[in-house]
Amino acid sequence: MSNAIETRHLRKLYRRRREPDLLALEDLDLHVREGDIFGFIGPNGAGKSTTIKILIGLVRPTAGEALLFGEPCGTPASRRHLGYLPETAVYHEFMAVGELLDVHARLAGVAPAQRKTRCQEALEIVHLEDRAQTLLRELSKGMRQRFGIAQALIARPPLLVLDEPTSGLDPLAQLDVKNIILRLKGQGITIFFSSHQLTDVELICDQIGILHRGRMLRCGNLRELLEDSAEVEVRFRGGPAQLPGREVLEQGADRVVRLPREESDALVDHLREAGAHLVGLQVARRSLEQAFFEITRTSGEVEER
Numbered sequence: 001m002s003n004a005i006e007t008r009h010l011r012k013l014y015r016r017r018r019e020p021d022l023l024a025l026e027d028l029d030l031h032v033r034e035g036d037i038f039g040f041i042g043p044n045g046a047g048k049s050t051t052i053k054i055l056i057g058l059v060r061p062t063a064g065e066a067l068l069f070g071e072p073c074g075t076p077a078s079r080r081h082l083g084y085l086p087e088t089a090v091y092h093e094f095m096a097v098g099e100l101l102d103v104h105a106r107l108a109g110v111a112p113a114q115r116k117t118r119c120q121e122a123l124e125i126v127h128l129e130d131r132a133q134t135l136l137r138e139l140s141k142g143m144r145q146r147f148g149i150a151q152a153l154i155a156r157p158p159l160l161v162l163d164e165p166t167s168g169l170d171p172l173a174q175l176d177v178k179n180i181i182l183r184l185k186g187q188g189i190t191i192f193f194s195s196h197q198l199t200d201v202e203l204i205c206d207q208i209g210i211l212h213r214g215r216m217l218r219c220g221n222l223r224e225l226l227e228d229s230a231e232v233e234v235r236f237r238g239g240p241a242q243l244p245g246r247e248v249l250e251q252g253a254d255r256v257v258r259l260p261r262e263e264s265d266a267l268v269d270h271l272r273e274a275g276a277h278l279v280g281l282q283v284a285r286r287s288l289e290q291a292f293f294e295i296t297r298t299s300g301e302v303e304e305r
């Protein structure tokens, strides 16, 4: 399968007037396979929106290369493949939902005969079909977000790039957006989205990239990311009640210690030498959130908050 998104050694240095230049992206290599859902996560200011703006051609990279379906980003040929939801959208507030969606359909080159049906379909997908006459300024925050997804979808692009699609949505609407994304994947559409909702990312993404301070710390499927930061739970009886630098939990007759996998061999040797009886050893299941904290913390670059 070919790649819908490909970046090589992408770098972005923002030149600023009043402050020193800011390195927002450094040596970013992205490979997003056609048909995949890719979740892009990272702390505030990590560079997610900068990457997305480069992909859609709003920001020019300082160095490196970015391609959509083999076409250089920013060219009309690459934009033809693309639907985009910006992080913060500014709309024509005096227009009605149906009217503005029609404008987007025209801009996206939807054939006149299909425009009405496409607009209706898009509004139904985001559950705004009853709001076609509502003015944009009268929409709630979550409704505006859903309108944004409808406009991104209008030309049925093979690639959707969504900058925080669930931001500002209530839990039911978040579930809706997750289901919409899964349904679109079922139609063969590639979806690249940024998010701070790690449980959503965990549930629906084929690939996840963790960006921090402009660098990709990890990229892979959920299993790979969780394995990378896996902990092992060592369960034993007898032997030492305390271990230097480790917390020993008493669970009934058992004692339990959790530690990084690569340190478990040494601990087991030590316990056996100390006369402990080994009861069990298992990889502790972690959530993406725990892995995220672990990976960003051990990157040695995260600032204390």
Ligand SMILES: Nc1ncnc2c1ncn2[C@@H]1O[C@H](COP(=O)(O)OP(=O)(O)OP(=O)(O)O)[C@@H](O)[C@H]1O
Pocket (backbone or CB within 6 Å): 014, 015, 016, 022, 024, 042, 043, 044, 045, 046, 047, 048, 049, 050, 051, 087
């Ligand atoms: N136009 C700009 N000029 C100068 N610096 C910028 C500009 N846009 C973004 N930055 C800086 O680049 C860095 C990355 O910002 P970016 O918006 O890409 O982060 P993000 O990962 O999307 O964060 P968030 O989760 O808060 O949306 C930040 O330090 C930000 O201040």
Ligand SMILES: [Mg+2]
Pocket (backbone or CB within 6 Å): 048, 049, 050, 087, 163
């Ligand atoms: Mg952002």
